[in-house]
Structure formats: C-alpha cells, structure tokens
Amino acid sequence: MSSPQYETFETDVLVLGAGGAGLRGAIAAAEAGARVLIVCKSLLGKAHTVMAEGGVAAAMHNVAYQDSWEVHFADTMKGGKLINNWRMAELHAKESPERVLELERWGALFDRTWQGRIHQRPFGAHTYPRLAHIGDRTGLELIRTLQDRAVHTPGVEVHMEVTVFRLLKSGGAIAGALAYRRSDGSLILYRCGALLLATGGTGKMYKVTSNSWESTGDGTALAYEAGAQLRDMEMVQFHPTGMVWPVGVRGILVTEGVRGEGGVLRNKDGERFMERYDHERMELSSRDVVARAINSEVGAGRGSPHGGVFLDITHRKPEFIKSKLPSMYEQFLKLAKVDITRQPMEVAPTIHYAMGGVLVDAETGASSVSGLYAAGEVAAGLHGANRLGGNSLSDLLVFGKRAGDAAGAAVKQHARAAKARLDQGQIDDAVASLMAPLDRPAGESPYKLQVEIQEAMTRYAPIVRDQAGLEEGLEAILELGARAGRCGTGGSKSLDFNPGWHTAGDLRSMLVNAEALLRSALERKESRGAHARSDFPKTDDALGALNFVAEKSADGMVIKTAPIPAMPDYLADAVRHSYARYTPEERE
Amino acid sequence: MNTTMNISDLELSVWRGSAQGGELVPYRVPVREGMVVLDAVLWVQANLASDLAVRWNCKAAKCGSCSAEINGFPRLMCKTPIAEYGDHVTVRPMKTFPVIKDLVTDVSWNYEVNKQIPPFTPSQKDMTSSEPWRMQQQDVERSMEFRKCIECFLCQDVCHVLRNHDSKAVFYGPRFMIRIASLEMHPKDVLDRTALVKEKAGVGYCNITKCCTEVCPEHIKITDNAIIPLKERMDDAYFDPIRSLLGRFGGRPKQGEA
Numbered sequence: 001m002s003s004p005q006y007e008t009f010e011t012d013v014l015v016l017g018a019g020g021a022g023l024r025g026a027i028a029a030a031e032a033g034a035r036v037l038i039v040c041k042s043l044l045g046k047a048h049t050v051m052a053e054g055g056v057a058a059a060m061h062n063v064a065y066q067d068s069w070e071v072h073f074a075d076t077m078k079g080g081k082l083i084n085n086w087r088m089a090e091l092h093a094k095e096s097p098e099r100v101l102e103l104e105r106w107g108a109l110f111d112r113t114w115q116g117r118i119h120q121r122p123f124g125a126h127t128y129p130r131l132a133h134i135g136d137r138t139g140l141e142l143i144r145t146l147q148d149r150a151v152h153t154p155g156v157e158v159h160m161e162v163t164v165f166r167l168l169k170s171g172g173a174i175a176g177a178l179a180y181r182r183s184d185g186s187l188i189l190y191r192c193g194a195l196l197l198a199t200g201g202t203g204k205m206y207k208v209t210s211n212s213w214e215s216t217g218d219g220t221a222l223a224y225e226a227g228a229q230l231r232d233m234e235m236v237q238f239h240p241t242g243m244v245w246p247v248g249v250r251g252i253l254v255t256e257g258v259r260g261e262g263g264v265l266r267n268k269d270g271e272r273f274m275e276r277y278d279h280e281r282m283e284l285s286s287r288d289v290v291a292r293a294i295n296s297e298v299g300a301g302r303g304s305p306h307g308g309v310f311l312d313i314t315h316r317k318p319e320f321i322k323s324k325l326p327s328m329y330e331q332f333l334k335l336a337k338v339d340i341t342r343q344p345m346e347v348a349p350t351i352h353y354a355m356g357g358v359l360v361d362a363e364t365g366a367s368s369v370s371g372l373y374a375a376g377e378v379a380a381g382l383h384g385a386n387r388l389g390g391n392s393l394s395d396l397l398v399f400g401k402r403a404g405d406a407a408g409a410a411v412k413q414h415a416r417a418a419k420a421r422l423d424q425g426q427i428d429d430a431v432a433s434l435m436a437p438l439d440r441p442a443g444e445s446p447y448k449l450q451v452e453i454q455e456a457m458t459r460y461a462p463i464v465r466d467q468a469g470l471e472e473g474l475e476a477i478l479e480l481g482a483r484a485g486r487c488g489t490g491g492s493k494s495l496d497f498n499p500g501w502h503t504a505g506d507l508r509s510m511l512v513n514a515e516a517l518l519r520s521a522l523e524r525k526e527s528r529g530a531h532a533r534s535d536f537p538k539t540d541d542a543l544g545a546l547n548f549v550a551e552k553s554a555d556g557m558v559i560k561t562a563p564i565p566a567m568p569d570y571l572a573d574a575v576r577h578s579y580a581r582y583t584p585e586e587r588e
Numbered sequence: 589m590n591t592t593m594n595i596s597d598l599e600l601s602v603w604r605g606s607a608q609g610g611e612l613v614p615y616r617v618p619v620r621e622g623m624v625v626l627d628a629v630l631w632v633q634a635n636l637a638s639d640l641a642v643r644w645n646c647k648a649a650k651c652g653s654c655s656a657e658i659n660g661f662p663r664l665m666c667k668t669p670i671a672e673y674g675d676h677v678t679v680r681p682m683k684t685f686p687v688i689k690d691l692v693t694d695v696s697w698n699y700e701v702n703k704q705i706p707p708f709t710p711s712q713k714d715m716t717s718s719e720p721w722r723m724q725q726q727d728v729e730r731s732m733e734f735r736k737c738i739e740c741f742l743c744q745d746v747c748h749v750l751r752n753h754d755s756k757a758v759f760y761g762p763r764f765m766i767r768i769a770s771l772e773m774h775p776k777d778v779l780d781r782t783a784l785v786k787e788k789a790g791v792g793y794c795n796i797t798k799c800c801t802e803v804c805p806e807h808i809k810i811t812d813n814a815i816i817p818l819k820e821r822m823d824d825a826y827f828d829p830i831r832s833l834l835g836r837f838g839g840r841p842k843q844g845e846a
Contacts (some may be wrong), residue, residue: 118720
C-alpha cells in the first residue's frame, strides 16, 4: 500500500477536546506564550460541558459564611471514599473560588445574592450551599465564556469536527497525533511539542446514559495505547436522576438542582424513602447512595409505572420552579408532557460520569508519558470513588488551567515539535486500521456492535456488581473486541461524513474503556463509593489504601495496585473534623 | 419493565445528497411511544443507511446541534415528537447554509461572524480591582435571556435576509444581534458597539418579521428584546437630531468604541 495522503499542521500545544477543560487549558497555554491548536470532535461550543446544569462548586462563602476550603476538601474526600488523590482535592478546594471569579471577569453572569454577590445553591453531600450557578444552565454559560475568551486569545486556533485516532510518539515522548476530518474524511497529521487530553468521559459504553454519542472514552483509550496508566477505571457514576419515560428520552439528565431546590424522592407508596438510606442528608446524600437507594426501591417492587421513582417539587411555587429550573420545566413539558410545577417527575439512575481515567500528576496534569497531559473528566484522581455534583465544573477550571500552564511551559523549555522524527511505519499502520472497515462490505455493522457493547456493560457491570457477572462481562467484551476487528461499513466506501465508518473507530475506544472497567472492578473486592459488589458488600480498609491502575503490556491489559500515600496532618485533621462534626453516623 | 411497543410505521423522507444536489429518500421506521424525529433518523442510520450524515450531540435540546427543517419548519430534531406529524415526516437540511452531506450543513460562517464581535470589556477600574464584583439580580437578568442561546442557528436559517437574499456579507443575523445585545446589556461591559451594530452587523436590514423569535427553541424574544433595542440605540446615536445637536456641545463621553 502506498503511503497515505494527509495534511500536516504544526503547533506547540495540541489540545484534544473543546469542553471546559480543553478551552481553559488552551487559554492557559496560549497565555504562557505557546501556539495552541484545539481539535474537537463536534462543533465548537457543543461539548458535554453545556449539559452541566447545577453549578460550579467553590467555597466562596457568599451564602454560608462558615464555608472554607477545608470543608470543601473534606466533603470531596468523603464523597470519594478517601481513595482520591488528596493533593488534587486540596488544590481544587483552594483554587476553585479564584477560577470562578476569573470566569466572571471574563464576562460570565452568575445568579446573585441580595447583596449582589455570586449566589450559591445547596447540592448533594456539600456541607454548605456552595454551587455558583446560572439558573440550571451553568455549563452553557461557562462554555460560552471560555469559548469567547479562547477565540479572542492570540495564538489559539480551532479545528472542528475532527477526530484523533492515534497519538504519535518520538523517542518515548508524545510528538503528534493522527486524525480525520468528519466533513470529508481527509486525514490530518498534527505535530506538537505537548498534547493535552480533554476528551471527557466514557458514558456511551452503557445503554442508558446522559452522555452524547461523543463520549466514547477516546482520551483514555488513546493514552492507554500510548503507554499511559489509567486509574480507578472501575469507578463510574450513576446519576440518581435521569428521565425514564418516554423511551426516547430515557437517560436524559434531571439536574440535582431539583433536589437542591427542595425536590423530594418518593416511591409508589408515597414514602419519602431516603429516610431509610441516609436520614441525615436525605435527598442530598451523595450520588452513589441516592442511586443505589432508587435501584433498591425499584428492585423491591416499590417503583413508579415505568421503572423509576417519583421526584416531586410541586410544593414549591410555580414561579420559583420556572425561574430556578427553567430548562427542567421546559424539558419535561416538551419531551414527557409533564408539568413539573403540578406533577411529579419519574426518574431513575443513568450513567453520567467517569471518576476514573488517565493517571496524572496533581500539580501539572502530566501523565506517565512524557509530553502527554490530561485534565477534566478524562483525568482521574480528584473524585476518587464518587464525584460530588458541582465538583466537575470546578475540576475543569482548576485543572484545565494547571495542565495548560504546564504544557505551555514545557514546550517553551524544549521546542521539539518540528524536529521530532515520526516513524512512518507507525503512521501507515494506524491509517490502515482506520480505513479497513471500508473494505469489508460484508463485515458486521458497527452500530450493532456498539449496541452489544452497551448491552453487555449494562448487564454485567450495573450499579451492583458481582464476580460472576464481571467475569462474564469481560469474556463478552473480549469477544466483541475480536468481532469489532472484522466490522464493516456495509459497502459504503465514502469518506465524506460517514457516521458508520466513524462508529467503527469509536468501538476501539469503547472496548479499551470497558475492559479496563471490568478488570479493575474484578480486582476491587469490596464496596466503595460508586463501586458496589453484592459478593463483597462491605468496605475493606486494606483496599481503601490503594488505587487500581490499568496499563498496556506485551500480553494485553494488566491491572496493578498503587498505594495511596499518607495525607499530611493538616489535611487528615480536616477530614477527621468533618466526620466528627457533620456526619457522625459515617464515622468508622 | 418493557413498555415499548410499535404503534405504527412512519414514513420518514430524508433529504440525501451533497453540495452537488440530492433528493428525498423515503424510509419506513417503526414508531415507539414518545419518539422524536432524531430517534427516527438515528434508527435509519443504524438499520438502513449507515452513512446517513446527521449532526447531533446531547439529545436534550441543550447543545443545538440537530437543527433541520421538519416538514418545512426549522426545528431541533431532538425536541420534535413524531406524534405531532402523524405517519409521514419530511426532514431536510437547513437551507440557509451550504450542504456538506445529507442533513449536515456548513455553519462555519457563524463562527467567523462571532469572531468579529469585540468581546466583553470591563472598565479599567473593574478589571484591576481586587474585590469580587457586585451586581444585582435584576441587572444581570436582562442579559441572561440572550445567554440561553444554544447556537442552533435556526434563527439564522429562517431569517429571510440570510435565507432568501443571501445577504451574509451585510447582515450578521438574529443570533449575533442577541450576542451583541448580551454584551451591551452586561452590567459591567463598557464598550460601545453601536457603530458595529449599524455598519458591519447591519441591524437596519432587519424589518421585524419576528420569524426568528418564532423558531427559537429557547423562546428568546430576539426581535423585541434584542434587535429593537439595538435599533433604538443606533437611531439615538445616529438619527436623533436633538441628540446630535447636544452631542456637538459634548454629551456623555464614551469609554471605548468597537
């Protein structure tokens, strides 16, 4: 085969993803003097960040004067069941107020308190009202503000609807990436000095998810293939409240803001069942607890007609609901014909967020591969075993900036983009495997395989898991992997905007993520946070002292353990104090 | 719990083609309760035509990707229940933008326009102050309406200045009128964009047919709350004889000009 044709672009920092983390990282790297190229899988401004509804968690104590970074830190660690990277949790709690105020100075308009400060709303497992918000469309405002800032920052360029399918290395360091442009299927070779992954999550490997088609875990898979380590891959978050009816909208997110503004959960008998699961925090318990509670209620036959439970906010005034939760009001009225000011919503857990991802350095977002950085949902550590609502938008801002700063500084030190030698064999091989499905008219449909992956994960790695199921799941995923290698586009040879062909590429990412999840989940023989096992229903202290790390070896994927270093006294004290004061029943 | 059932079949006609031309292709799609047009299109993609090009992301009317003309009316496919149409639905790409393939159009012009609008600019004093800003809710709410925009570009699609007269060179379109309005009405913004509104943005081309307001999935009152106030601002600055006279004797000083 002759060498493939491709366009070449050269930049200092290549950013994959234009959600909150990618945009914030790009701005930081450009401000550090680097040339930055943002590559995004969809159009600019459509990234998953726009879906974030509730708000940004930041201990600004505008509403509760007692709040402080220590309490936010402790809430985050407790939510993550203490397997978080505590240094990330510390940086996050300390720096998020600054990042929110910075966003305001870039033009974001938040809801205000009567004194004119940024208003903060209560949210699950946050001790104090802490979420800076804009109605229930905080993510949209965040992305528009960053989008505008980025396109007006000199040195930032954007390539839209381009998908990266392979990272390229030179001498052990990241030196570029191969991609295709959706509009015409043409190939692009990017050369770069550093690469920041900000590709978001993996939710599409499940059937019922709040995630879009894009969330196929590309970043984790690309990093894994390039030799980086992935941690906590067993930890995926079921958001307690997704829509359940009608079928077409199943999985669409119902913001936690509904509960933050006073919404209550009831089973079909009208019982406010959270009383039995967390009588102190009730509906505002952490997401893993609420999701499992709903799962148990439905399992025990106390669910709503369509297999969920009721979420009721009708005791609030209609004007209040419409002003605080405008898009929820609209969403239910339009899609389910339910007026949430008068009727309860039907909700059930939906796959929402990956706590696991690329293992990174807390200060810089650097992965274990030289020149490769990660921030946002694709990176792991901050959230441990369970993410608190609102901690994701602050995560994007804090670590997007940190990773962008570090990547920008690194390329200044060694400007190697242009000089790096790229192995042609590596490129040819990657292109050949991308193109192969076009030459297999009789191969299986990539859509069908995608559905089978989703069905396998939904069946074998649900909210509550067990050994036998996970093993069967792993077997199924490995078999699907073999079949995905033979899939075809049904005769279509067209490179122009060909979703079937693109889906064939996405399968590879999904399979890496699914395998890492199942293998890590098998190793964690305990229940902790989002990872619940019916065969090991208790938390095991010994396992609480380590993270599981997935890595590529000559024989395929291996899972290693990484011990968690001891917290310094001032952080350990903050956690101890928090357990004693706020949640005594959780104390060991 | 399995409550899905096929109520009946739907004939879904989808425009298939490229910049060189195309045609409506009919597909039979099994209908499920609560199905939206996007579900039907994705069903065709998964089962009958794997290379059917369509843009979509969130499927929850939050990202504004799946804009199309459904039975001739510009709408979001993810928010349009099949039940509204009976057993025949026609889906075409947005007409105002060049077709890339099938339902996907080239909307890059919008991003070019956005770049031309000077960004949020606070006063020097606000910029350098170390104190967090204070703003009142009622002051921020005015601009907030425009910030609900999900950039689906349906308003651009329906606007006859862009659609029928292809005047993209002289008129920014409704989307960017509300973008400008959202900056102009930001309590901390001090830049004056009136010259831009009059000249490059071409607000004068809008003759207030309010079609944009009608198609906006976020129910933003584009014409009443953004375009008309911008027109008034332009009139005040350029065509008001009394103000123009006063201006000669030194009116309110502008802090900056776009």
